[in-house]
Amino acid sequence: MQSFEIDKSDLIRIKTALEGNDADLELVLKDYHASEIAILFERLPQEARERIINILPTEEASEVITEMTEESHPEELLVNLHPEKRSEIVEELDYDVATDIISQLDEEDQREILQDIDQEDATSIRALLNYQEDTAGGLMNSQVICVNINLTKKEALEDIIRQSEEMEEFYTIYVVDEAKILHGIVSIKDILKARSEIKVRDIYQHDPVFVKADLDQEEVAKLISQYNLTSIPVVDDHMKLLGRITVDDIIDVMEAENTEDILKISGVSEDEELSGNWKDAVKSRLPWLVINLGTAFLAASIIRNFDATVKSLAIISAYMTIIAGMGGNTATQALAVTVRRISLSDLSDRQAYNTVLKEFLVGLINGACNGLIVLAVACFYDANPMLGLVLFLAMTGNLVIAGITGASIPLILKRIGIDPAVASSIIITTFTDCIGFFLPLWLASKLLL
Amino acid sequence: MQSFEIDKSDLIRIKTALEGNDADLELVLKDYHASEIAILFERLPQEARERIINILPTEEASEVITEMTEESHPEELLVNLHPEKRSEIVEELDYDVATDIISQLDEEDQREILQDIDQEDATSIRALLNYQEDTAGGLMNSQVICVNINLTKKEALEDIIRQSEEMEEFYTIYVVDEAKILHGIVSIKDILKARSEIKVRDIYQHDPVFVKADLDQEEVAKLISQYNLTSIPVVDDHMKLLGRITVDDIIDVMEAENTEDILKISGVSEDEELSGNWKDAVKSRLPWLVINLGTAFLAASIIRNFDATVKSLAIISAYMTIIAGMGGNTATQALAVTVRRISLSDLSDRQAYNTVLKEFLVGLINGACNGLIVLAVACFYDANPMLGLVLFLAMTGNLVIAGITGASIPLILKRIGIDPAVASSIIITTFTDCIGFFLPLWLASKLLL
Numbered sequence: 001m002q003s004f005e006i007d008k009s010d011l012i013r014i015k016t017a018l019e020g021n022d023a024d025l026e027l028v029l030k031d032y033h034a035s036e037i038a039i040l041f042e043r044l045p046q047e048a049r050e051r052i053i054n055i056l057p058t059e060e061a062s063e064v065i066t067e068m069t070e071e072s073h074p075e076e077l078l079v080n081l082h083p084e085k086r087s088e089i090v091e092e093l094d095y096d097v098a099t100d101i102i103s104q105l106d107e108e109d110q111r112e113i114l115q116d117i118d119q120e121d122a123t124s125i126r127a128l129l130n131y132q133e134d135t136a137g138g139l140m141n142s143q144v145i146c147v148n149i150n151l152t153k154k155e156a157l158e159d160i161i162r163q164s165e166e167m168e169e170f171y172t173i174y175v176v177d178e179a180k181i182l183h184g185i186v187s188i189k190d191i192l193k194a195r196s197e198i199k200v201r202d203i204y205q206h207d208p209v210f211v212k213a214d215l216d217q218e219e220v221a222k223l224i225s226q227y228n229l230t231s232i233p234v235v236d237d238h239m240k241l242l243g244r245i246t247v248d249d250i251i252d253v254m255e256a257e258n259t260e261d262i263l264k265i266s267g268v269s270e271d272e273e274l275s276g277n278w279k280d281a282v283k284s285r286l287p288w289l290v291i292n293l294g295t296a297f298l299a300a301s302i303i304r305n306f307d308a309t310v311k312s313l314a315i316i317s318a319y320m321t322i323i324a325g326m327g328g329n330t331a332t333q334a335l336a337v338t339v340r341r342i343s344l345s346d347l348s349d350r351q352a353y354n355t356v357l358k359e360f361l362v363g364l365i366n367g368a369c370n371g372l373i374v375l376a377v378a379c380f381y382d383a384n385p386m387l388g389l390v391l392f393l394a395m396t397g398n399l400v401i402a403g404i405t406g407a408s409i410p411l412i413l414k415r416i417g418i419d420p421a422v423a424s425s426i427i428i429t430t431f432t433d434c435i436g437f438f439l440p441l442w443l444a445s446k447l448l449l
Numbered sequence: 450m451q452s453f454e455i456d457k458s459d460l461i462r463i464k465t466a467l468e469g470n471d472a473d474l475e476l477v478l479k480d481y482h483a484s485e486i487a488i489l490f491e492r493l494p495q496e497a498r499e500r501i502i503n504i505l506p507t508e509e510a511s512e513v514i515t516e517m518t519e520e521s522h523p524e525e526l527l528v529n530l531h532p533e534k535r536s537e538i539v540e541e542l543d544y545d546v547a548t549d550i551i552s553q554l555d556e557e558d559q560r561e562i563l564q565d566i567d568q569e570d571a572t573s574i575r576a577l578l579n580y581q582e583d584t585a586g587g588l589m590n591s592q593v594i595c596v597n598i599n600l601t602k603k604e605a606l607e608d609i610i611r612q613s614e615e616m617e618e619f620y621t622i623y624v625v626d627e628a629k630i631l632h633g634i635v636s637i638k639d640i641l642k643a644r645s646e647i648k649v650r651d652i653y654q655h656d657p658v659f660v661k662a663d664l665d666q667e668e669v670a671k672l673i674s675q676y677n678l679t680s681i682p683v684v685d686d687h688m689k690l691l692g693r694i695t696v697d698d699i700i701d702v703m704e705a706e707n708t709e710d711i712l713k714i715s716g717v718s719e720d721e722e723l724s725g726n727w728k729d730a731v732k733s734r735l736p737w738l739v740i741n742l743g744t745a746f747l748a749a750s751i752i753r754n755f756d757a758t759v760k761s762l763a764i765i766s767a768y769m770t771i772i773a774g775m776g777g778n779t780a781t782q783a784l785a786v787t788v789r790r791i792s793l794s795d796l797s798d799r800q801a802y803n804t805v806l807k808e809f810l811v812g813l814i815n816g817a818c819n820g821l822i823v824l825a826v827a828c829f830y831d832a833n834p835m836l837g838l839v840l841f842l843a844m845t846g847n848l849v850i851a852g853i854t855g856a857s858i859p860l861i862l863k864r865i866g867i868d869p870a871v872a873s874s875i876i877i878t879t880f881t882d883c884i885g886f887f888l889p890l891w892l893a894s895k896l897l898l
Binding site for chain 2: 043188227247248259274278292299310311319329359365369370373377433
């Protein structure tokens with residue numbers, strides 16, 4: 001079994017079937033899993049998507065819509081469906097999925113969709129719409145299995161089977177009292193093993209790990225990963241059980257957070273949609289570039305100050321770009337390792353100190369090695385050993401500073417509460433450019449002229 | 450509830466307790482979850498770790514060892530324990546965890562540990578040691594719950610409860626025949642709901658998603674994420690059930706893969722341990738830097754060829770560094786967005802074409818905007834409008850080429866089967882350096898001299 005990748009032949013098969021009648025199309029669709037149809041949708045026009053959703057049984061149609069990525073805009077598909085079909089599908093969706101999709105619509109469309117569906121579902125979805133999308137509340141599903149703490153084994157088992165009718169998988173069973181206050185969790189295994197007179201209160205596990213509804217989703221992901229949980233209950237300030245977040249939702253959060261990290265470290269706004277259009281991309285990246293242009297002028301002004309040096313030794317302007325560029329690369333390496341290390345765990349003062357010390361050493365050695373190569377080229381190609389010495393010293397100095405900067409700036413940002421990934425390579429390489437221009441020019445002006 | 454971060458006070462508390470007697474230490478340890486103790490271990494010396502493991506009940510000690518990161522080297526801790534305590538702990542570990550830890554030891558230590566433990570456990574671990582660490586086989590746990598397809602409801606339920614004694618959570622129940630050939634899955638819910646005369650074969654779900662033992666772990670992660678699974682069965686070539694991989698193992702794989710992506714895109718070898726020492730860091734990064742030094746000489750040789758231009762217009766050497774730097778940044782932005790996009794899903798030819806087209810447009814607009822700023826500076830600060838025109842054209846041209854390169858190189862690498870993240874910003878910025886030096890120098894030599 002391989003991960004599903006869209007094959008030209010699958011696409012041709014679906015497109016051919018779309019030209020035929022419903023019965024043939026239905027037959028072809030049977031060969032695909034809902035998540036595969038969702039991927040095929042990315043390549044199909046809106047009317048083809050609608051036709052397929054209308055043909056599929058409600059349960060599968062809702063699975064396809066669940067699997068569609070945000071960027072395929074499932075909400076547009078939903079709005080265009082016949083109201084009756086749409087209501088059936090929305091009622092079948094998990095509350096958290098329905099909420100995510102409906103939240104993308106304007107208020108009028110939201111109202112129209114919610115008034116047509118079962119009113120108990122509508123109330124739950126309306127409640128979820130109030131939470132911020134990137135918090136525990138926005139991520140949770142309010143459909144959970146919970147048992148009253150005072151039930152006997154037999155009553156609890158019956159209640160669990162009744163509640164599980166509507167759910168695919170039930171993960172953890174939560175133990176609550178009459179006011180829905182969360183007391184703990186109980187495993188189906190422990191219920192099954194218990195003797196018949198045993199009550200839930202005798203066998204449940206106290207002190208479950210839980211989160212408040214307003215906790216940031218990144219923190220939820222850290223908790224689930226740290227405690228190896230398959231799901232985590234979400235409560236309000238009074239410990240009332242509101243819902244639960246499952247590990248598969250967290251995988252999506254982790255993907256999104258990782259995308260953000262890579263984008264930020266590369267000087268792209270974290271909000272840029274990967275498949276967004278050019279207008280959004282310009283909006284997201286131009287500000288960074290303009291900031292960088294300002295700092296680049298700063299670096300260039302250093303060269304201006306050594307105008308005489310450049311005029312009398314034009315070759316230095318070729319070498320200084322090498323030294324500045326190598327500094328940028330060294331800083332980028334130190335930055336990537338440090339940012340990633342911070343994002344996986346917090347560093348103590350001592351670990352932070354050791355990290356900077358390590359990057360100092362790495363910069364020193366890599367600087368000396370590359371400096372020796374440049375020294376050799378200056379001696380043998382340019383026949384100028386003194387220039388070689390200048391370049392050796394400048395290369396070593398710049399790579400030492402680059403290592404220290406690349407490690408310490410994200411560490412400092414983290415300490416003062418700023419996301420360390422913002423110390424993008426774009427910002428840090430400007431700094432190494434300045435030093436990379438200054439050192440060879442200044443050393444040359446002192447030692448060569 | 451917040452994610453556990455080590456507090457100075459926790460560390461002081463543990464350290465103080467370590468100076469006291471065992472009873473006091475035991476009392477203090479009771480306040481911490483196993484995963485919290487594992488985090489505290491990162492700050493404690495080897496002998497303190499050993500003492501704590503010896504004091505903890507076997508079950509909790511094994512949980513702590515399970516939660517220790519690879520970089521804290523749980524295998525060293527294990528080797529140093531008293532053989533009897535060690536055997537108890539190893540027998541308590543999940544097979545996949547035990548295998549991962551033991552695989553870090555040399556063969557003699559492996560043999561010594563395995564000969565002391567229960568021989569059924571040892572056989573399972575030895576079998577797992579044969580799989581590559583980064584494949585489904587290396588990731589799987591061979592402890593699964595499976596029921597024979599011919600059992601009745603009552604027999605199946607008894608069998609499941611018996612098997613679940615040894616397991617924390619049982620996720621999915623697999624349906625097999627006498628030869629352990631995988632036929633499907635069955636949910637505990639469906640078993641509970643079934644009438645008593647029903648057999649497993651009447652209620653199980655056919656055609657489960659499965660993986661072969663040699664599948665790369667990254668593909669396993671994609672499948673679990675794509676199909677929203679909590680676990681996936683692992684089989685051999687004859688469909689014999691070997692084990693299962695759970696979603697919490699996949700979270701660790703995803704973290705590791707994401708670290709690799711960020712490191713590679715920044716020109717750091719993917720194998721570099723984040724908290725490794727300076728020697729490993731030099732080994733991992735120096736080769737990249739030397740490759741880059743070679744390409745930097747290439748870029749610098751362009752400047753050498755315009756020696757006369759630089760001599761007669763020294764200011765151009767300041768401006769060309771700005772243009773080259775801005776090209777590097779633009780390419781890094783396009784690269785990050787494209788690499789991340791490819792790693793989340795495969796692009797069709799048309800999507801690939803549109804991506805390059807988009808980056809062309811973004812480069813053109815961002816180039817023209819930044820070009821206008823440089824033009825203005827050249828006009829008003831240097832009072833040289835013709836130089837301004839040269840710089841405007843060079844900036845626009847370089848950013849267009851940077852956008853196209855940043856998007857197309859990872860796409861091309863992916864097509865020819867090379868990891869697109871290898872198109873690190875280090876490699877791509879060398880290219881934009883060359884163009885960034887050439888364009889202003891060449892235009893200046895034609896238009897200004």
